[in-house]
Amino acid sequence: MNLKVLCLCLLFEASCFTEFEITVPRDTVTGFYREELILPCMFPVDSSWDLRSTVITWQRGLDVVHSFYYSQDQLDRQNLHYVKRTSLFSQEMAQGNASLKLDKITLQDAGVYTCSVSTNAGSQKKSFGVKIAAFYSEPRLQFSLLNDGVNLLVTSDGGYPSPTLQWLMENSDITNQTQTHFMQDTHTGLYVVSSWINLTEVTNSSLTFILHNKPLGQDIRREIQLYSDKSERQGESAYRCHGCFILIPVILLLLIVMSVLFVFITKRRREHTKLNGATEVGHFSEILIPNRKSSICL
Ligand SMILES: *[C@@H]1O[C@H](CO)[C@@H](O)[C@H](O)[C@H]1NC(C)=O
Numbered sequence: 522m523n524l525k526v527l528c529l530c531l532l533f534e535a536s537c538f539t540e541f542e543i544t545v546p547r548d549t550v551t552g553f554y555r556e557e558l559i560l561p562c563m564f565p566v567d568s569s570w571d572l573r574s575t576v577i578t579w580q581r582g583l584d585v586v587h588s589f590y591y592s593q594d595q596l597d598r599q600n601l602h603y604v605k606r607t608s609l610f611s612q613e614m615a616q617g618n619a620s621l622k623l624d625k626i627t628l629q630d631a632g633v634y635t636c637s638v639s640t641n642a643g644s645q646k647k648s649f650g651v652k653i654a655a656f657y658s659e660p661r662l663q664f665s666l667l668n669d670g671v672n673l674l675v676t677s678d679g680g681y682p683s684p685t686l687q688w689l690m691e692n693s694d695i696t697n698q699t700q701t702h703f704m705q706d707t708h709t710g711l712y713v714v715s716s717w718i719n720l721t722e723v724t725n726s727s728l729t730f731i732l733h734n735k736p737l738g739q740d741i742r743r744e745i746q747l748y749s750d751k752s753e754r755q756g757e758s759a760y761r762c763h764g765c766f767i768l769i770p771v772i773l774l775l776l777i778v779m780s781v782l783f784v785f786i787t788k789r790r791r792e793h794t795k796l797n798g799a800t801e802v803g804h805f806s807e808i809l810i811p812n813r814k815s816s817i818c819l
């Protein structure tokens with residue numbers, strides 16, 4: 522007789538344990554930094570279900586996250602880390618909903634959570650993993666003038682976990698020519714990422730900065746257009762020479778205008794050097810780098 526039941530159980534494994542089976546996520550759940558996270562847990566209810574005999578306990582390891590019995594929340598033994606951040610959906614409990622809402626997620630909330638449910642129909646507990654992730658901010662581009670080129674620095678912060686970075690120059694990978702620095706905020710644990718490249722020769726080309734935060738599928742891709750106006754200047758001087766054969770007064774006028782421009786540019790260049798050579802570039806703005814006769818736009 523007993524053997525027969527065992528055989529049936531092996532054959533119809535599911536049906537032998539459906540009597541009281543709770544449901545939690547099979548895969549790790551991802552929570553977002555500072556947001557709320559619902560930890561799902563469902564239990565079977567039938568017509569004999571009774572709130573007063575229902576016990577729901579959420580734990581992370583040995584820490585009590587939240588518990589409920591005698592028809593109400595029982596938070597005496599709740600771990601300090603979770604105080605005022607947890608709640609059950611009491612309206613939904615009659616439908617077998619034992620899910621926990623966790624507010625203001627931080628990186629310290631990651632771990633293995635266990636949902637235990639006990640009713641007059643039976644009891645069971647199941648566990649699943651929770652990991653936390655945070656989106657990286659819109660990257661900021663800074664450039665500074667070096668003696669022999671420009672330094673481009675891209676910074677993005679407030680993300681988790683550490684991302685993978687890639688730099689492209691006209692579709693070829695130049696990540697090896699860049700340097701990257703990851704810094705973790707001691708308080709929040711979130712990352713600040715800085716990545717920079719020194720360009721000695723600025724030509725008309727496009728640079729692409731790619732930041733990939735895998736667990737979130739976050740892909741930041743920003744293009745930086747580099748312009749060199751060398752050939753434009755050559756064109757300008759050719760035009761001036763053409764003019765000199767036509768009318769001498771025009772040349773004189775041009776010379777005056779050029780002297781004024783020269784004084785203006787030299788003055789601007791001096792002012793620019795005063796800014797420690799570092800300037801932040803906004804999006805789609807274009808900036809002329811006086812020393813290098815080139816401009817950059819993001
Ligand atoms: C439990 O109820 C809440 C609130 O209505 C809902 O957001 C959640 O999805 C429910 N949980 C499950 C596992 O259905």
Ligand SMILES: *[C@@H]1O[C@H](CO)[C@@H](O)[C@H](O)[C@H]1NC(C)=O
Binds near residue numbers: 696697
């Ligand atoms: C970057 O350098 C490493 C070793 O320093 C090399 O194995 C790799 O192939 C290089 N990658 C590219 C894209 O040049």
Ligand SMILES: *[C@@H]1O[C@H](CO)[C@@H](O)[C@H](O)[C@H]1NC(C)=O
Binds near residue numbers: 667698699700717718
């Ligand atoms: C870029 O230039 C700065 C200043 O000269 C230097 O400190 C830094 O190491 C250089 N970085 C790279 C990636 O070559």
Ligand SMILES: *[C@@H]1O[C@H](CO)[C@@H](O)[C@H](O)[C@H]1NC(C)=O
Binds near residue numbers: 749750
């Ligand atoms: C770079 O592009 C600018 C604007 O499109 C153009 O005026 C200039 O001649 C180009 N420079 C070179 C070196 O090709």
